[in-house]
Amino acid sequence: MALLKEVESLRDHLKSISQAQKYDNPEVLNQVLDDFESLLRIDFTPDIINSTKIILTLAPYKTKPKNADIKKKAVDVFNYIIEKKKANAQHTPKRSExxxxxxxxxxxxxxxxxxxxxxxxxxxxxxxxxxxxxxxxxxxxxxxxxxxxxxxxxxxxxxxxxxxxxxxxxxxxxxxxxxxxxxxxxxxxxxxxMKEKINQMRQENMDKAMVPKPPEAVSAFFRCRKCKSNRVTFFQLQTRSADEPMTNFCTCLECGNEWREY
Structure with missing residues (x-):
């Protein structure tokens, strides 16, 4: 379970960077290389590979970045995961009847x-x-x-x-x-x-779903102050005067920590 969460966190961080097209930002490049090194230390299983779809996340990094180191490292990670998948498939015993x-x-x-x-x-x-x-x-x-x-x-x-x-x-x-x-x-x-409690919870969830709120996005540029995870969603609201920057309301997807950044 811990390995799965780690891969999911790395996947989401890499995906947010590729979606934002920030391949050539120097600070972000270092984060990407750190993520790749972390992936190379993980003992992947077929279940983790299939459930996280990490191979699909790596695909853009093999071609789109201008930085040659990023491309090469992405290929290394891609090949490493493929080899792990093949090795596990060969050594997984079939269950008996x-x-x-x-x-x-x-x-x-x-x-x-x-x-x-x-x-x-x-x-x-x-x-x-x-x-x-x-x-x-x-x-x-x-x-x-x-x-x-x-x-x-x-x-x-x-x-x-x-x-x-x-x-x-x-x-x-x-x-x-x-x-x-x-x-x-x-x-x-x-x-x-218990049925009454379940119905109350369903009604509360429906009521919450009907309350409009700004759209959330997963960001590569916010890091949780509590657990240091990059799996952070945020939305922006204007809480001060119109000429002041908007306030970022952040939520960590790992530990649930919430905070504001200006």
Whole structure:
């Protein structure tokens, strides 16, 4: 995750410079070379290369700058990333069929452990191990069973959901069948209070989206005073007299720090 964020920060900085066509500004050139050196120290994986699209960001630097050092270094970084991608592709082992399969035995064991916990198990009419096996068998017949398994076992472990919906109690006394439990959705297991909070948050977000504000842009020329990142958005407003420079309102995309620059 840290590597991904680092590459994203470097990518956004390089992209903002290329979009602003500031290739030949001496100060910016040094920043670009520093970014290239940082990229050459990163152990790239195919996932990072594909998700960040860093290769596309490098493309303009191979041809557009007048500075020969920038062009050469851009080619070096480009080739380095391509070689990393090829090397990872050759050494990535294929997953076996057993790894791809839904592990009924393992997941049934996990459900059994959860169902045995708590006072509900003391008065159970159905044996937890048998109930767990039936639940997992029903889950295995659904689309995306691994995700459904994770959702349902988390619900059983959630004290709030158990108190509200009596999941363990209803399963262990036969009131709730394994088939019905395996068919439950997030909406089925969301309390009215939580639904109200979600609706309030959605309404607040809609209200915020309707408030007009000046357009923001990512800048290569602002650096966060707190974390030193170059992933900074800004917009300008005239906060002083008309003959004074406009005020830049800056926000760091890494740490959320906000500040003004005049």
């Amino acid at each position: 057993s790894e791809e399969q839904f592990d009924i035995e393992k997941f049934a064991k996990n459900f059994t452990e959860v169902l045995k916990k708590g006072p509900e198990a003391e008065s159970a009419k159905i044996k937890p191990s048998q109930l767990a096996k039936e639940i997992v068998e029903k889950i295995s017949q659904k689309d995306n069973p691994k995700r459904l398994y994770a959702f349902l076992i988390n619900c059983l472990n959630d004290p709030i959901k158990n108190e509200k919906f009596r999941l363990k109690e209803r399963l262990l006394n036969g009131e709730l069948s394994p088939a019905d439990f395996a068919s439950m959705t997030e909406d089925d297991l969301t309390t009215d209070e």
